Amino acid sequence: MKKSEIQIFLAHASEDKPAVLALYNRLKQAGYKPWLDKKDLIAGQIWRDEIPKAIKASQIFLACLSGKSANKQGYIQRELRIALDTLGEMLPGTIFFIPMRLEECEIPDLRLAEVGLNLRDIHRLDYWEEDGFEQLERAIGYQFKLEPEEPKQLLSVFNFEVVRVNAKGEQIKKESKQSQYFREDLGNGITLEMVAIPGGTFLMGTEDEEIERLVKKFNWEGLRSERPKREVNVPPFFIGKYPITQAQWKAIAATAKIDIDLETNPSNFKGDELPVERVNWYQATEFCKRLSRETKREYRLPSEAEWEYACRAGTTTPFYFGETITGELANYRASKTYAEEAKGEFRKQTTPVGQFPPNAFGLYDMHGNVWEWCADTWHDNYDGAPTDGSAWIEKGNDNFSPLRGGSWYFFPTFCRSAFRDYYYRRDGNSNDGFRVVCGAGRTL
Template sequence: MSNYLQRDESKQIQLSGWQRLLPWLLSSFCLLLASVTHQFASAQEIDSLRKGVVKVAATLDGIQKTGTGFIVQQDTKATYIVTAAHVLADDKYPKVAFFSERHTSVETEVLQNDQRNDTSLFKVHDNTLVSTDVIALLFAVEEKVQDNNELIAIGFPPGIEWAQIPVTLALRQGTDLIFDGNLDEGNSGGPILKKGSINDLVTKGDNRLGRAIPEKFITTVLDGWDITLMKGGVVTAQFTSKPTPHEKPPTTTRLLIEPDMVAVPAGKLIMGSPKTEPGRYSNEGPQHEVFIASFAISRTEITVGQFRLFVQDKDYHGGKEFQTAAEENEKGCWTWNEEKKQFERIPQRNWKSPGFHQHDEHPAVCVSWDDAQAYVQWLLKKTGKQYRLPTEAEWEYVARAGTTTVYWWGDNIGKNNAVCGDCGSQWDGRQTAPVGSFKPNAFGVYDISGNVWEWTQDCWHDDYTNAPTNGTAWLEKDNGDCSCRVVRGGSWGFDPLDLRSAGRDWIITDGAGYGTGFRVARDF
C-alpha cells in the first residue's frame, strides 16, 4: 500500500496517456450544468429532494421509454407517484427506480390516467420493495410562479440521472407554463420546484423549452384516492440501517443542507488484518477487538454539490467564499505526473477543477483534512447536531459491515464492485464515479471501498499496539503523529489491494489530493 502523497508510489496504477483523455461531451455538459446551478443548490439541498423523485420506465409496443415521476404520498402499505400520462402511454405496470437504489427496478400499477391534463397516478403495492429513505415531496404553499422565481427541475435528460436543471418562466400559454432551461423529454413527468416544494409538473421537454402544468391540475388526478398533500419545506428523514433486536432506528428532522445519514448499530469489530491476508502491511496489526457504539455515517461520500453549499455560504464565511487548502496561495492539489512517475502539486488544481470531469454527484476531491474539518464545523454550527469525521475504528466497522473477508463483498476484487485502478468499472484509473454507482454494503453505505480515500479523525500510528478498544479516535497518545491523519478505502487510481477493509494509509493534514475526499459521522 502506498502513501498517497509521501511514500512509495510503486503501487499506483499507471494508465499511460490518461491525462490526455479527451473530455466526454456528456461530462462537459454536466460541468456546464453544475456551474450554472450552484446558486440554486445553495438555497436547498438537492440531494434530499432527489429522494422524492423516481425514474420511470414504461414499455409501448416493445419499446421502452424513460421519464420522471415524483412521490406524493407513502403510507404503511403503498407508495403513490405522479407523472405525465404520455410517459406511461398504455403501460399498466410501469417500473420505477429510487435514488438510493437506482440500479433496482420496482413494478407499479397505474391507478388513473388524466389524458386531458397529461397527468397520471400510479403506486407501488409492496412497500418492502421501496427504498426506505424515500420522501414525499412537499407542495408549494404559494403556487403561482413569478418571472423572477428561482426554479429547478429534477429529471432524466439523456445520460444524466437525477439531474437538477435551473429553469425560468418564459411565458404563459393559457393554463400551460413555458419554461426556459434545457428541458428534455426525459424530464417529462418530473417536478418544477420552487424553494424545495412542487410548483408544476413537466409535460413536455423539447431542446431548450419545456411545457408544464400548475400544481392545481396535479391535484385533480388525486381526487378520490384519499391522498393528503403536504405543504411546506422541511424534510423528515428516517435512518435506514436494520436495527438490532433491541434497538429502534432513530428519526430526526433533517435540514436540506444535511447529508443523508445511515444509522449504524452498536457492535464488536476485530480490527486489522490477519498475517496471512494478501497485500497486508504490518501497520494493520496486531488484530484486536473493538467495541463500537451506535452512531450515524453519511450514506455516500460528501459530493461536489454538498461541498459547494459549504464553500458558498458567504454569511458563514464573513462575506466571502471559503478557500480550500489547495486554493490558498495557489498551493494546488496533488496529482500524478505520468512522465515523472511521481505526485506533484499543480497550482491550478482544486476541488472545482481536479483534472477530470465531475458533476454535483461525484465525491468532492482535492479536499484536505483541514478542509473536511471546516465542513464538519459548518454542519455542526448550522444544525446544532454533533457532526464530525468518523474514527478509524468506526470506518473499518462500517467498511466490514459484519464481514471478515478481504473486501465486504468477498475475498476477491471481482468486477464492477467499486472503482479503482483495476476494478473492472468504466471509471477505473481515469476519474471518480458518481456516488452510489455500485451496490451498497449490508449497512446501506455506498462506495466505502474505492472511489476516493476518506479522511478519518485519527492521528497516524505505525501499528495498532496499545490502540483504543472503545472505538474512539486515537490521537497524540502512544506517539501519534497528528500532522498526518489516517485515510481509508483506496481510490479510483490505486491498486485493488488498497481497497481492502483493513488497508490504511496517511496524508499530511493540509495535503489535498485528487483521489482524496471524505464522509461524515454524527453522534446520536
C-alpha cells in the same frame, strides 16, 4: 452531560420580553431546556412560587441585559432573593451565572456578592444575535463536557440489495436489506443522508499470516500497519450514506468561515453528484464545524475504528462484497486483480456516488472512488490503540492522518476494509475526500 439535561433560567426585565423570547426559542432549537415565565408558567400557577423552583432546577442562570434594562439590575437580585427567601437556605451545588447582552450596552456591576448564592461566572457574553450565542454554546460545552446526542427527528427506512462474490468475482448471493436514516436539509434542495449504525464489537485489522501473504504478493511493507488484530467495541453512531458530494460541499463552503477559508469548487473532476476531492484534512474538519453550526448537531470525521466497523458491516472478508472485488462493484483500478477475478475497466476518474452496490449497513462507495479522511493522528500500527471506537490522538504524528477505502486510481488491495494509508494533513489531491459522522463517540 447532554444539552437536553441543562436547564437555563432566563432572568430578564419585562422591557426585553420580545428579544428574550427569541433567545428562548433559539436555546430550545439548539437542544437545551430554557425556562421562561411566559412560556413555562401554567395558567393558575403563582410566579412567586414557581420561579424559585425553576432556579433550583437550573444549571445556568442567564441574566439578559439591554440598554433598557441594564441599570435595572434589581430584577436579577430580586429573582435570586425570592428563591433564597422561599427555600430558606442556599441552593445546593453550584449554579453558573452568565450575564448576556441582548444588545449593545454597558454591563453594570451586579453586586452578586450581596445575593449570597454560590455562583460561578462562566463568561461575560456579547450581543447574542451576532456571535454571543456561539460563545454561549462553546462556554457551556466546555464547562459541562457535553455529550453528542442522537438526532431528534424520526428516522426513515430505506431498502437496498447487497451482493456477495467468491474469489473469482462471481455473484454467489443477493440479499434484500433495510436500514434507518435521517435526512439533513442543506438548503436549495441539497440534502445529506445519515445512516444509523448499530453499536457492536468487531475484530479490527488483519491476521499476521494474511498480512505476510499480502506483503509477499504485493511487495508492500505498509500492510504491516494493520496489526495487531484486536477486538474493538464501537458505540452506535450515524455516518454519511455516501462520501460528501460536490453539491454538499458547495452548500456548506459558502457559509461563514470558522477557522479557515474553503474554496467552493476545489475538485479536479467536476459534477454535483461526484464526491468532492482535492480536500485536505483541515478543510474536511472545517466543513464539519460549519455543518455542525448550520444544523445545530455535532458532525465530525469518523475515527478509524468507526470507519472500518461501518465498512465491514459485519463481514470478515477482505471486502464487504466477499473474497474479492470487481469493476462492476466499485470504482478503482480494476485493470489490476486481487484474487481470481477477471480484469475490469479502469475509469481514470471519480464516479457519481451511489452507483455501485452498498454494504449490509446501506453505505455506498466504501471501497474505491475517493480515499476518506479519518479523525485520528497517524500511528504505524495498532499497538496501544483504544478499543472503545474512539479516535486515537495520543502519541501520534499529527502532521499525518489516516485515509481509508482506496480510490478510483489505486489497486484493489488498497481498497480492502482493513487497509490503512496516510497523508499529510495539509495536502489533498484528486484521490482524497471524506464522509461525516454524527452521534456517539469520543476522542482519546
